[in-house]
Amino acid sequence: MKIVKFKGGLGNQLFQYAYMRALELKYDCKDVIADLSIYEHTKGDRIRVPRIEKLNVKISKAQKSDINKVCYFTHAGNTLGLQYKSKILLETIFNSKYYFEFDRSYREITKIINHSYFDGYWQSWRYLIDIEEKLREEITPKFNLSNKTVEFIKKIKNENAVFLGVRRGDYIEIPKNRKHYGEFTEDYYIEAINYIRERVDNPVFYIFSNDINWVKKNMNFDCDVVYREDDEQISDVEELFIMGACKHAIIVNSTFYWWGAWLINNRDKIVVSPKQWFADDKPIDIVPDNWVKI
Numbered sequence: 537m538k539i540v541k542f543k544g545g546l547g548n549q550l551f552q553y554a555y556m557r558a559l560e561l562k563y564d565c566k567d568v569i570a571d572l573s574i575y576e577h578t579k580g581d582r583i584r585v586p587r588i589e590k591l592n593v594k595i596s597k598a599q600k601s602d603i604n605k606v607c608y609f610t611h612a613g614n615t616l617g618l619q620y621k622s623k624i625l626l627e628t629i630f631n632s633k634y635y636f637e638f639d640r641s642y643r644e645i646t647k648i649i650n651h652s653y654f655d656g657y658w659q660s661w662r663y664l665i666d667i668e669e670k671l672r673e674e675i676t677p678k679f680n681l682s683n684k685t686v687e688f689i690k691k692i693k694n695e696n697a698v699f700l701g702v703r704r705g706d707y708i709e710i711p712k713n714r715k716h717y718g719e720f721t722e723d724y725y726i727e728a729i730n731y732i733r734e735r736v737d738n739p740v741f742y743i744f745s746n747d748i749n750w751v752k753k754n755m756n757f758d759c760d761v762v763y764r765e766d767d768e769q770i771s772d773v774e775e776l777f778i779m780g781a782c783k784h785a786i787i788v789n790s791t792f793y794w795w796g797a798w799l800i801n802n803r804d805k806i807v808v809s810p811k812q813w814f815a816d817d818k819p820i821d822i823v824p825d826n827w828v829k830i
Contacts, residue, residue, distance in 0.1 A: 537567045538648065539598045539606060541655045542586065543574050546772055547791025548657055549588040553595070554671060555658035564643055569598040584796045590773045592676045606633045606653040610826035611782065659791065660821040661798075676797065677773060683746045688767075689781040695740045697782040698732055701793035702745040702755070719787050720810070726758050727830055728786040728808040733759070735806060736784060743795070744779060773813065789813045794822065 540556040547584060552570075559565040575586045588595070608631055609623040620826050627634040637656025641711030642663070664671060681689075702725075732739050741761045745751045748763055769775055772792065779785065781823060784806045787793035797807045811829035813820045 537569065537605070537651050538565050539569055539571050539653045541574070541601060541653070542588070544657070544775065546587040546794065547793075547795050548659075549586065550675065550795050551659050551663075551791060552594055553588055554667070555654070555656075556664050556670065557594075557667055557674075558663045558779075559654075561670060564781060565648060569596045569602060571598045571603055573600070587773060590678055591674065592678050593674050601626055603653070606651045607631070620712065623826075627655075630707075640818060640822070642821040645775065653690045661824040662821060664798075672799075672801070675757070675795075677777060679773055681777065682769070682770050685770055688768075688778060692740070692742065692778070692781055696736050696738055696784070697742060698739045698784040698786060699742045699744055699779045699782045699793075699796060700729070700734070700757075700761070700786040701751060701788055701796070702743060702751050703788050703790040703791055704745060704747040704795065706751060722755055722757075724788075724810070725786065726756070726828070727740070729759055730758060731808055732784055732786065732806060733787070739784070741786075742773065744796075773801065791822075794805065797827075798811060 540552055542552050557750060560568050567622055572586050608627060628636045633652050637654060637658060642660035655761060667678055721766045740757060743751060743761050743763045753764060776796055779801030782800055782803045785797035785800060785807045787797050789810055807827040809823045809827045809829055813822055
């Protein structure tokens with residue numbers, strides 16, 4: 537039995553799911569199950585819920601008894617809190633069954649013992665190598681998309697649609713998040729837009745954001761754009777598949793936008809991404825080699 541811990545919003549959950557499937561499909565691990573228990577303690581948070589269950593993914597939930605077989609502590613609560621971090625430290629020192637992702641770089645899986653627990657974000661495109669086709673089959677909606685979303689997807693498929701993601705909300709409003717993630721200026725978007733315009737005929741830029749009113753008031757993209765208004769957005773899952781129906785993408789350091797770009801099924805797609813993902817200069821292996829980094 538191997539247990540993969542899930543945490544964070546939909547974008548993070550998709551990376552954790554990809555890692556889980558890599559264990560199963562690339563390394564032939566049996567009985568790989570998901571620890572979703574952290575979401576029992578995030579009630580009221582509309583973002584950090586197990587949204588991945590809305591997709592056609594293959595997930596078996598770990599029970600408390602399963603987790604107790606491989607973990608010394610219950611890892612519930614605030615993942616940034618001192619108590620939580622103390623438990624993780626003790627696990628990594630004394631528990632040989634506990635695999636914790638200490639850095640952001642890709643780590644080849646070499647030896648896996650029975651009854652193991654994997655705690656990390658696993659944000660590397662390299663984990664997806666060799667299982668991409670299978671993931672594309674599974675990362676599909678379990679429900680029927682709304683009529684509004686279906687019509688919008690039909691529209692953008694007849695255009696050279698480019699989605700542009702502007703992440704704000706908790707990235708900016710919480711000081712420690714702002715220090716960690718940084719903030720992207722108009723210059724980044726304008727350079728990315730110009731890169732697309734030089735290579736794509738008649739591109740139509742669709743602006744996605746969790747604070748679209750702020751974007752409209754404070755950013756000038758120097759070209760015609762179409763805003764995804766708040767009342768047009770049904771859910772984050774439906775927005776994900778709208779982004780995936782575009783032909784190209786401009787993203788910031790958001791795993792949600794990352795997956796929207798990854799889902800684009802256009803062999804000639806251009807994805808523009810930050811060359812520095814976080815505010816610090818620690819390496820991270822999240823941006824594929826064939827994406828444009830500026």
